[in-house]
Amino acid sequence: MTTDNSASRVDTIGNLIDPKLKPFIKLPESPSGKPHLIGSKCSSCGEYFFPKRAVCPNCLKDEKPEDMLLGNKGKLYTYCIVKAAPLGFDAPYAIGYVDIPEGLRIFSPLTECDKGKIKIGMDLELIVDKIREDETGQAVYGYKFKPVSL
Amino acid sequence: MRTVYIIGVGMTKFGRFPESNVIELGRTAALNALRDAGINKKDIQVAYAGHARTGQLYNRECGVGQSILWELGISGIPISSVGNFCSSGSTALREAWMAVGTGMYDVAFAIGVEKLTGRAGKGRPLTSDGVELLTVMGFSPPIYFGNVATRHMADYGTTPEQCAMVAVKNRKNAGPNPRCQYKDPITIEEVLNSPVIVEPLTLLNCCPTTDGSAAAILCSKEVVSRYTSKPIEIAASALRSGPYKKCKDITTFGSDRMSALDAYETAGIGPEDIDFAEVHDCFTIAEIIHYEDFGFCKKGEGGRFVEEGMADMGGKLPVSPSGGLMSRGHPIGATGLAQVAEAVWQLRGVAENQVEGAKVAFTHCAGGFQDTIELGDVQSSAVTILKRGW
Numbered sequence: 239m240t241t242d243n244s245a246s247r248v249d250t251i252g253n254l255i256d257p258k259l260k261p262f263i264k265l266p267e268s269p270s271g272k273p274h275l276i277g278s279k280c281s282s283c284g285e286y287f288f289p290k291r292a293v294c295p296n297c298l299k300d301e302k303p304e305d306m307l308l309g310n311k312g313k314l315y316t317y318c319i320v321k322a323a324p325l326g327f328d329a330p331y332a333i334g335y336v337d338i339p340e341g342l343r344i345f346s347p348l349t350e351c352d353k354g355k356i357k358i359g360m361d362l363e364l365i366v367d368k369i370r371e372d373e374t375g376q377a378v379y380g381y382k383f384k385p386v387s388l
Numbered sequence: 389m390r391t392v393y394i395i396g397v398g399m400t401k402f403g404r405f406p407e408s409n410v411i412e413l414g415r416t417a418a419l420n421a422l423r424d425a426g427i428n429k430k431d432i433q434v435a436y437a438g439h440a441r442t443g444q445l446y447n448r449e450c451g452v453g454q455s456i457l458w459e460l461g462i463s464g465i466p467i468s469s470v471g472n473f474c475s476s477g478s479t480a481l482r483e484a485w486m487a488v489g490t491g492m493y494d495v496a497f498a499i500g501v502e503k504l505t506g507r508a509g510k511g512r513p514l515t516s517d518g519v520e521l522l523t524v525m526g527f528s529p530p531i532y533f534g535n536v537a538t539r540h541m542a543d544y545g546t547t548p549e550q551c552a553m554v555a556v557k558n559r560k561n562a563g564p565n566p567r568c569q570y571k572d573p574i575t576i577e578e579v580l581n582s583p584v585i586v587e588p589l590t591l592l593n594c595c596p597t598t599d600g601s602a603a604a605i606l607c608s609k610e611v612v613s614r615y616t617s618k619p620i621e622i623a624a625s626a627l628r629s630g631p632y633k634k635c636k637d638i639t640t641f642g643s644d645r646m647s648a649l650d651a652y653e654t655a656g657i658g659p660e661d662i663d664f665a666e667v668h669d670c671f672t673i674a675e676i677i678h679y680e681d682f683g684f685c686k687k688g689e690g691g692r693f694v695e696e697g698m699a700d701m702g703g704k705l706p707v708s709p710s711g712g713l714m715s716r717g718h719p720i721g722a723t724g725l726a727q728v729a730e731a732v733w734q735l736r737g738v739a740e741n742q743v744e745g746a747k748v749a750f751t752h753c754a755g756g757f758q759d760t761i762e763l764g765d766v767q768s769s770a771v772t773i774l775k776r777g778w
Contacts, residue, residue: 255456256524262761289521289761295632315763316542316638318534319587320526327526334535335638335763343635343763347526353587358542367527380525 250277251366254379262289263366263381264307272374273366275312275381276277277340278303286340312336315343317358326370326378336362336383349384361386389465389489391609393619393777396425397729402600402717403569406505410442414456414501417601417722422460425605427615429460432605434468434487435497436481439721440517443471445506445518456499471721473517474668474755475627476500477602478724478770482625484606494608501601502719512593514597519759527702530594532757533671534586540589540639540673543688548588550691552579554672555592555714562711564740567726569598569717579672588760593672602725604732612777619730621777623657623748624648630758632766643769644681644754651750651771659683662705662773663746664734666727668754669712675699678752679707682771701741707750709734709741724753724770735776749774 252265264274278290282299288308294300317334320327332351335343347369350356361382369380394741398420402412414437422429437453448455453467472479477500484496507514512529540546556576562568574592582591612619628646636642652658659682667682669675684705685693693699698705710716710730713723731749733739751774756767 258521258524287762316535316539318531318538318589319584320531320534321528321584321587322511324512324515324523324528325509326527331526333526333531334538338637341634345522345525345527345761345763358539378524 245326251270255366256369256378257381261379265366272310273364274307277306277308277342279306286342288342288344308340309339310387312338312362312364314356314358314360314362317348317356319353326372332356347380347382349382355385370381390491391402392485392606392622392731393609393612394604394622394728394774395607395612395615395619396421396426396427396605397603397732399602399726399729400600401451401567402598402719402726404505404577405599408503408571408599410446410448410452410501410503411455411459413501413503413599413601414452415459415700418456418497418499418500420459420483421603421605421708425615428607429462431495432462432497433465433493433495434484435462435465435499436470436480436483437467437475437503438470438498438500438724439474440471440473440476441502441504441507442719445503452501453499455489457497463591469613472756474616474670474720475768475770476721476755477726478751478753478772479532479627479768481604481725481728481772482627482770485622485625488606490606494611496606497603498605498725499600499601499637500722500724502721503599504597504719505599507597516757519757521606521759521761522757530586530589530671530717533673536590536638536677537588537673538678543639544691546676546691548580549576550695551593551672551676552576553694554669554675557578557694558669558712558714559710561709561741562715565711565716566713566740568715569596570715584595589671589673595670595713595718598719600717600719602722604725617778618736619777620735621775622653622772623775624651624771624773626654626771628769630767633765636763636765638763639677640687641677641754641769642765643683644678644752644766647769647771648752651773655773657748657773661748662750663748664743665707665750665752666708666710666712666731667752669708669714670718670755672714673683675707675712682750682752701743709739709743724751727753728772728774729750735774747776
């Protein structure tokens with residue numbers, strides 16, 4: 239029963255993920271699993287990309303770069319704390335750039351927005367969580383990074 | 389390329405004019421430029437209009453230049469729109485410069501216009517153009533520059549006080565300039581204590597929402613003597629898009645470094661030869677980084693540059709003597725040409741906040757983001773170097 243409930247919870251979250259972000263997020267298949275970002279890797283020059291690219295922009299050789307699950311850990315490169323939020327977002331929230339092991343520096347909301355608890359260089363892990371609300375007040379999910387220490 | 393001169397410039401006052409419309413604003417600036425040049429409208433052979441939000445806000449993506457010039461009886465010539473983020477006006481100037489410089493035309497018009505008070509989301513930051521993916525994740529330009537500020541502060545010890553000094557300096561410069569949206573002096577404390585937009589940036593660290601227009605008339609060396617004995621030479625006009633670089637350093641802008649180097653090379657000068665600069669101070673931290681990227685000071689020393697008064701009137705290199713985007717306001721497509729108009733008045737020696745004896749000016753506009761989750765560079769950067777042509 240527990241497994242079924244968790245699976246349906248994953249399904250529900252899947253339906254709540256912003257359609258624009260859906261192609262880039264792999265939800266865990268089991269309750270103990272972790273989410274991953276989906277990037278791409280060029281079969282010719284070996285470069286990683288996130289979000290995935292239709293053509294490898296480096297060598298133009300691979301027009302169907304393979305989808306790759308990227309590491310779900312990262313280190314905080316920089317951040318800011320948003321007080322005047324765009325429509326649908328609930329301030330305050332922190333948002334920054336995270337260095338992931340594939341050598342990419344990516345934009346991501348953070349779960350923690352207490353300035354005293356955020357440090358450049360801190361270890362982070364990927365989670366899937368609510369990022370905003372749509373026009374009807376429905377929660378919209380996306381990926382976020384969460385401090386490992388908390 | 390043959391030498392190209394600016395023979396006339398015009399502007400509207402910059403501010404919030406909800407009753408106005410884009411065509412009215414553009415017409416006023418264009419008419420001012422025609423009168424300043426003392427030129428017969430029949431002599432205009434080609435025109436470019438820079439605007440970045442008229443499509444999104446007023447369903448007018450094309451034809452802005454045609455409509456503005458139609459009202460002034462200028463028609464039947466090649467007219468086209470130039471959209472290039474915050475550099476739209478500077479890019480219109482560059483198109484006009486190329487049209488004349490290549491020898492195809494002798495006289496060209498460049499107009500920049502924007503009316504931002506019509507945008508939705510009052511009290512919220514302006515969203516960026518064409519970044520759907522980032523926008524669903526909560527991106528806005530202040531967020532990018534907030535991230536820039538945090539890292540610059542961590543790497544180089546730049547302080548919120550130093551950022552505030554940029555706002556204070558530019559507001560002081562705006563005092564005598566009747567075209568600025570904000571002219572009352574402010575203090576460091578007022579900047580620091582204004583509402584937080586994106587920590588570490590408060591409201592007074594961000595440029596305001598503004599309507600306005602500016603225009604310039606360019607001509608070739610061959611015909612310049614017909615119009616004026618005091619033309620302003622376009623010594624360089626450079627444009628770059630954002631370079632892709634993995635794990636880019638957020639505390640420097642690649643497009644800006646490249647466009648500035650291009651411009652210095654074309655003009656055959658270096659930063660030490662500039663008498664003043666009008667830079668894209670969309671956020672105070674941006675101006676601090678511009679000092680570094682353009683070689684006004686070393687990397688990491690931008691905060692100290694403003695703190696030590698180097699960018700002040702009478703300092704080593706006065707920056708934004710007009711008041712900058714911070715005080716004049718930033719009607720996106722108009723800003724690049726407003727900087728050029730202000731620089732022309734400085735070089736003629738008639739600016740309200742005059743840099744004594746200014747002979748060489750550096751103007752810079754930049755903006756736009758790539759719609760990718762990876763950290764990207766600013767997607768347009770235009771640098772124009774102007775000098776006295778007499």
